[in-house]
Amino acid sequence: MTANRKSLADRCRGIELLVLDTDGVLTAGGIAYGDNGLELKTFHVRDGSAIKSWHRGGKQSAIISGRTSNALEKRTRELDIAHLVQGADDKLRAYRQLLNRLGLRADQACVVGDDSADVPVLCDCGLAIAVADACPEALSAAHYITRAGGGQGAVREVIGLLLGCQRP
Numbered sequence: 001m002t003a004n005r006k007s008l009a010d011r012c013r014g015i016e017l018l019v020l021d022t023d024g025v026l027t028a029g030g031i032a033y034g035d036n037g038l039e040l041k042t043f044h045v046r047d048g049s050a051i052k053s054w055h056r057g058g059k060q061s062a063i064i065s066g067r068t069s070n071a072l073e074k075r076t077r078e079l080d081i082a083h084l085v086q087g088a089d090d091k092l093r094a095y096r097q098l099l100n101r102l103g104l105r106a107d108q109a110c111v112v113g114d115d116s117a118d119v120p121v122l123c124d125c126g127l128a129i130a131v132a133d134a135c136p137e138a139l140s141a142a143h144y145i146t147r148a149g150g151g152q153g154a155v156r157e158v159i160g161l162l163l164g165c166q167r168p
């Protein structure tokens with residue numbers, strides 16, 4: 001069986017690392033600015049609990065974001081996400097460096113994205129997932145499209161899919 005003919009379940013079974021985009025995946029994509037210049041983001045609480053159960057199973061997660069914000073740093077700490085790359089101009093480079101550092105192969109990574117900046121990373125991983133309201137380029141690069149939109153529980157849906165396929 002060639003790599004690109006792998007079934008969705010086969011792709012899910014090998015995943016050790018979940019790589020998430022932030023804006024439009026962990027959030028609905030809106031960015032609010034306070035008077036003091038603070039950037040505010042809204043995260044979905046059920047995505048958070050799902051990420052914690054993913055970690056409890058001994059799996060890892062990472063966030064690679066093109067932007068930089070204190071809100072994201074706080075959320076990452078709260079969820080014990082070990083790997084956070086902010087201000088990534090080149091997401092593919094950041095992703096490859098991360099895989100290298102963790103000693104993982106691309107087919108062990110599931111990447112969730114919504115925008116064109118995510119496409120090179122989606123095209124270089126074992127399981128590429130786009131959220132329901134992703135841009136057309138991300139949707140076409142995906143092996144799987146969530147029913148939920150970004151910030152609406154899409155990450156919980158992804159983790160449910162992965163854990164469902166990985167159950168012994």
Ligand SMILES: [Mg+2]
Pocket residue numbers: 021022023024025113114115
């Ligand atoms: Mg995004």
